[in-house]
Amino acid sequence: MKKNLSIIILAAGAGTRMKSSLPKVLHKISGKPMLYYSILESLKLSDDVTVVLYHQASLVQKSMESYFKEEVDTGKITFVIQDHKNYPGTGGAVMGITPKHEKTLVLNADMPLIQASELEKFESDAVIVMSVLELESADGYGRVVIENGSVVKIVEQKDASESELSICTANAGIYQFETQFLLQNLPKLNNNNAQKEYYITDLVEMAINANLSLKPLIVSEENFKGVNSKVELSQAEVIHQNRIKHEFLKAGVIMRLPDTIYIEHGVEIEGESVLENGVTLLENAKIINSHIKTNSMVQDSVIENSDVGPMARIRPGSYLKNTHIGNFVETKKAHLTGVKAGHLSYLGDCEINEGTNIGCGTITCNYDGINKHKTIIGKNVFVGSDTQLVAPVTIEDDVLIAAGSTITRNVHKGSLAITRAPLKIIAGYFYKFFGKKQ
Incomplete structure (x- = not known):
């Protein structure tokens, strides 16, 4: 100074x-x-x-x-x-x-x-x-x-x-x-x-x-470039983005098609991290030894020793460690450690512990229209596809939740939770409904 x-x-x-x-x-x-x-x-x-x-x-x-x-x-x-x-x-x-x-x-x-x-x-x-x-x-x-x-x-x-x-x-x-x-x-x-x-x-x-x-x-024309219009604003942002990405590339980050990647000022990237094309990193996102796949967004969250995407959205307040997040999965204020959530799920206001598998279509129902509520899931829990977890709710360790269930109460360790109406089959109803002959 x-x-x-x-x-x-x-x-x-x-x-x-x-x-x-x-x-x-x-x-x-x-x-x-x-x-x-x-x-x-x-x-x-x-x-x-x-x-x-x-x-x-x-x-x-x-x-x-x-x-x-x-x-x-x-x-x-x-x-x-x-x-x-x-x-x-x-x-x-x-x-x-x-x-x-x-x-x-x-x-x-x-x-x-x-x-x-x-x-x-x-x-x-x-x-x-x-x-x-x-x-x-x-x-x-x-x-x-x-x-x-x-x-x-x-x-x-x-x-x-x-x-x-x-x-x-x-x-x-x-x-x-x-x-x-x-x-x-x-x-x-x-x-x-x-x-x-x-x-x-x-x-x-x-x-x-x-x-x-x-x-x-x-002086350098680039450094002293004035911005008086939105055209010049976009030109200046391209230069600024290239500076940000250049520093991360020099530090050892791998980027696939860096021109397609957007990284905001304040983002941190450490270790052996990979950013695929179309990745967006916003606010104070921190990526540590992780792989962020095509067209995924991470906002004001920490990703450590994990892989995210493609096409996943990690919203503010999330912390993912040793976790796999697949395509079309969204998290918000989610603390996941050693978790697998392969596809098509929403995990908001939750804590999920190691060894737990989140099935396709799982939703933490965290908002009742007035307040947000928390879902806590223990270790080695298997959550079947198309499950709704209505918060506040706690799922203890070693629990199996059957596909298609809506969980509204706490589930104790070692249990199976299932909420399914009995399957009813009416023979010949198709022909009756459509007025067709068998």
């Missing part, structure tokens, strides 16, 4: 190009809002992070506090609501903030691919360090004129001369300022422009006119 660095994150915009009622910075990439990543990377470098809000400020702040409660409580993160009416624009957003440290890095919250390792490169004695992109074509960007390793001019595309339009060095929009310079010059900004906004880029012009040191930092 840099002890001399404060960070300001600009997160005030509505993001109209997203065409959404949700604030732009709360649109998610790999399961987390874009702003989450800007804050996460900033905290790796600074203990003084200020997030500037305006559009739906309370919603954005509440969302971020749910992820960073400790950092908010300890003062590492501060939220400031921008005076957008009187001081609009990027320069206006920074006014009124007093950073604690000698240097201040100003970030945009719509750059979710930024990494702390890139932001560390802004280290310099210059009054301003500004990020620039070296592009094949800088069309659509403001141009940056560099001479002898220093920035001598920045110009918006609409104001650029023909020779300036040929420049392929573009402004990436991230700046590090000497804090003293920032505080002294912010009050000098004006809004004498077509948009009637206060621009942070005017500080760059002030530094140039005062012959102060202003250094460019060439």
Whole structure:
């Protein structure tokens, strides 16, 4: 962590190009809002992070506090609501903030691919360090004129001369300022422009006119990619997903057709694990030495020394150890140890112990319309196909449950439980019913 660095994150915009009622910075990439990543990377470098809000400020702040409660409580993160009416624009957003440290890095919250390792490169004695992109074509960007390793001019595309339009060095929009310079010059900004906004880029012009040191930092276009539309959101998520999967692949995870796999930020995978094509891992799923088969989903659950799927769904709160889950099996808050559930079953709010076999079509009837209830199944229980276990209910060890049974009471150790109506056969009824001759 840099002890001399404060960070300001600009997160005030509505993001109209997203065409959404949700604030732009709360649109998610790999399961987390874009702003989450800007804050996460900033905290790796600074203990003084200020997030500037305006559009739906309370919603954005509440969302971020749910992820960073400790950092908010300890003062590492501060939220400031921008005076957008009187001081609009990027320069206006920074006014009124007093950073604690000698240097201040100003970030945009719509750059979710930024990494702390890139932001560390802004280290310099210059009054301003500004990020620039070296592009094949800088069309659509403001141009940056560099001479002898220093920035001598920045110009918006609409104001650029023909020779300036040929420049392929573009402004990436991230700046590090000497804090003293920032505080002294912010009050000098004006809004004498077509948009009637206060621009942070005017500080760059002030530094140039005062012959102060202003250094460019060439940065990666991928890491500094801005997200202003849902098209760009999807493009950024592909990049982010590839980063996540690349790290797991390097750690030894086997992936079949990794481009078809989706893994959210916060997922853990350990040991000799295999992910087949179409697998989805959500929230804080943890996979340990396990095989997740085609088109299965694991959400906020732990899978250890087990195999799941194909086409299984492991819902939040499940813990599976030494267990086989087959196709079309769904679990929710299910703790299974040494269990086999081969196909077409729902196991919710239950504990099932080793050696137990769950037959096809078994359902734990855990919800009575008002409350959820628990099913407990002991060791070495054989549950026949098409069984309904009406919770709350306990099945002790060494029990046999006949196929087609509905279990509404506890079953003691060593018992057979069976609830079947006697089979009744009426000879010749087919012909009578349909009016046909034998």
